[in-house]
Amino acid sequence: RLVYVLNGPNLNLLGKRQPHIYGHETLADVERDCRGLADELGLSLRFHQSNREYEIIDWIHEARETAAAIVINPAAFTHTSVAILDALNAFDGLIFEVHISNVHRREAFRHHSYVSGVAAGVIAGFGTLGYQLALRRVAQLLEG
Ligand code: DQA
Numbered sequence: 126r127l128v129y130v131l132n133g134p135n136l137n138l139l140g141k142r143q144p145h146i147y148g149h150e151t152l153a154d155v156e157r158d159c160r161g162l163a164d165e166l167g168l169s170l171r172f173h174q175s176n177r178e179y180e181i182i183d184w185i186h187e188a189r190e191t192a193a194a195i196v197i198n199p200a201a202f203t204h205t206s207v208a209i210l211d212a213l214n215a216f217d218g219l220i221f222e223v224h225i226s227n228v229h230r231r232e233a234f235r236h237h238s239y240v241s242g243v244a245a246g247v248i249a250g251f252g253t254l255g256y257q258l259a260l261r262r263v264a265q266l267l268e269g
Pocket of ligand 1: 134135136198199200201202203223224225226227228235
């Protein structure tokens with residue numbers, strides 16, 4: 126079973142950017158851990174990051190043809206992007222939303238997510254472990 130793990134803008138700077146909020150792990154570390162877990166769970170993985178909204182939309186469209194699930198950290202697009210919401214609405218598989226930080230204890234503009242309404246589940250504030258929890262849940266639901 127194929128799972129897309131999609132990451133939005135500025136997450137390429139993970140580990141360097143505001144480490145007091147996002148921690149010291151890099152996105153390469155997250156990808157490595159996700160790949161290790163996916164192997165264990167029998168999932169195939171496409172792992173992507175982009176600072177461009179259209180690229181994330183294109184990957185969601187690509188996932189429509191091939192993937193059973195999308196795990197997405199839309200980063201700042203979470204709070205702004207109707208276009209990503211519309212793309213996710215056109216995807217029939219499982220969707221999980223991940224945020225490294227606890228967006229609910231941060232600025233008010235981070236409290237609303239366009240994506241949460243189409244997600245089967247939302248994880249926020251578990252650091253990069255959130256990605257692994259989402260993958261475990263995907264595997265559990267695909268098995269059941
Ligand atoms: C984030 C939270 C967003 O509000 C922020 O814009 C990000 C990262 C997180 O993972 O905690 O870039 O999605």
